[in-house]
Amino acid sequence: MVEQVRKLLEKRVESAAELEKLRQSILDKKDSSRTCVSVCGGTACRAAGAEAVVDAFVDEIERRELQIQVELKETGCHGFCERGPLVVIQPKKIFYQQVKPEDVPEIIAETVLGGKVVERLLYVDPSTQEKVIYEPDVPFYKKQTRTIFGANGEIDPTNIEDYIASGGYSALSKVLTGMKPQEIIDEVKKSGLRGRGGGGFPTGRKWQSCRDAEADIKYVICNADEGDPGAYQDRAILEGNPHSILEGMIIGAYAIGSHQGYIYVRNEYPLAVRHARIAIEQAMDYGLLGENILGSGFDFKVMINKGGGAFVCGESSALMASLEGKIGEPKAKYVHMSEKGLWDSPSLLNNVKTWANVPLIINKGADWFSKIGTAGSKGTMIFSLVGNINNTGLVEVPMGITLREMIFDIGGGIPNGKKFKAVQTGGPSGGCIPEQFLDTQVDFDELTKLGSMMGSGGMIVIDEDTCMVDVAKYFVEFLKGESCGKCTPCREGINRMSEILNGITHGKGKQEDLDTLEDLAGILSAGALCALGQTAANPVLSTLRYFRDEYLAHIEQKKCPAGVCRELIQYSIDPETCEGCLRCLRACPTGAITGGKREVHTLNQGLCIKCGACYDVCKFNAVIRQ
């Protein structure tokens, strides 16, 4: 017991000077020439088998007794999820993709010991067919500005010393030793940082109103209740660099005068919960969290609260209700949460990405930060680029980059030579942006002008084979399931929208349905209680605005131009081109196709369930979809 206490006391860093001493001693222990194998341990790479790759490295390093020469690190998400599992050999940053456990002995033998590159594991640039050796040269990474996300590939999220070695907690020590709370808020205001959770509210102003609110108790909350379909960047930061969030939160707490913080994170993110918990424990051990932080006399504690997976709990008032142990439903915010939030105390709630920006702004200055981005939106934004895109993954780009650059230069364009149709941004509250706006600069205000929004940074790319009515239906169905049901417009209105959209996609649409949809959209935006309902019509309104002809085709001609809505399409076999190869016959799950070898096949419409399996397998384009 005494021994344990002594050990804890030894770890504690009592002052800014001691933190610098600790940092130096960690750096001194590090041999910069030592090879470091960094394996991406983000959720996507884990799903692709990264854990087995890590095990293989452990075994191989042990077998060859290389523990001293080689450091193995399982890091957070690197971002290029499409090509996982990813392995980067430091310090040269040799980049291997889609690594399998059986590749590991070769990597150790050839690259780590032999200094040679394993050609077959390199990334091939599809546009030039050239192999890329180093990570920064991969086109996916080249156009990015990875100010927040870059550290993910460098540090082991379960080791606080890694974070400290990379300069971690220096912003905190700078703040505690030399800045007054108001100076911090002024710096954040000057940086032009806006909330990254979706609303884009100026962060400094929020902090100011929370500081100005008079109360004995104030709270700081990190919103990690990321629930947009297709978005996972908050998860990746919390999994990969939890200390950066903690550091931001402690700085925010010091600025507003709070001593208690919460991280509200989804229970569906077990790795993020685990890493955040480890980070809190370690920061407590090192005296960077808890009582008398860095010997400054400032106290701040952080607790983790696991959300139950309700999308609406990402909304600030619902989140706080849930934190209080009540039903997670929103309430009116006519008095801001920064004045009267959690348990009626002033509460500073920011998104994961917003918190992650704070240490950077303190360290590098507001001027550095405000140089990045556009006039109204400063800094970088992390998007999750998903959908019909070649390079699925997380990308961090400066505000003001065009959609075209993101989708085609970084994202590598649309797979299988399909045509781009639209990009859906901002999650279920966002909208679909068509091709003619591809050169729009991405920032808070420009996306709003187009009827979409920045949201939390989801970006779903849609190709020509996608039906836009179906897309709108998908998002409305999502929101229908996630509406808390408290207010009439949201509960009833979204349900009726879904009814109408279902009718249209089933060929039962009427001309006046479009007016009804627009009426419902008006009721939702003016009448709903919270932002979920107020913006719920955006997917419908934006598709109606840019793809009205598709709605009309469904309603008037009872056709789905993209060939998606099953009730409106029909498959048939063209006797002229059918070679009688039996492929479609074998693929058909219901036995609707008949015919013999080298005989023209026929399709029985009565048995056909329109699954499209025959269409997908036919090599002669003999299956026709109408």
Place this chain on the structure above:
Amino acid sequence: MAKVWIDGETSIEVEDADGVNAVSLTVDDKEIIVSAGQTILEAVQRVNGIGNIPALCNHPAVKPYGACRICTVEVSEDGGSKFKFVAACLYPVKEGLVVKTNTEKIRTLRKGIIELMLARCPNVKRIQELADEYGVEEPRFVLGDQDCILCGLCVRACQEIIGKSAISLVNRGIYREVAAPFYAYELTEECIGCGDCAFVCPTGAIEMGDDGKPILPKVKIPYAEIEALMKKEAVTPS
């Protein structure tokens, strides 16, 4: 001296009393002076003949909730140039606030919300009356057959006035309903049979049963039906 409206036509001059925190605001072009710390709906309801704000989920005995949204009004905090929609039952009165309770936009919005309510509860008298007032004829949607508009008054009365919480709102979205603990429809001994829930219900959806306990309205979308729907939609390749 301050002018206080006692109804839409009559006003009296009153002395400014020390310690009385009063605010003056404009409601439908009439200036009223009311004590601070109340909501627009409360203020308007206290002055006869001013404003026209219907409300269903509000009751003076319980805290405002903001669920039905038909009390939505337009307010301007900058003297009347920029207006926004707010729920009158929740929005606090403020000095210089300009409130419009019955504009074309608001009537359209209320009409839309009432149409949604009528489609859910076509047989409820109170909703039918509102529908007549706002000119809703036949709803454009598939009609339901429920009586409960999920205003939550029963739940709040049970919790706030009686202090029992024998009923609660359970589930979410369109599947939300009023139920006893653990999603039961039969009330437990927590219920003291006071009948408060039935009394505050604006639609008469709760009746008192022979055993002296209320009979809760059932949302007629039981789980078995949802499951059947889901199975029907899922494609199972044979």
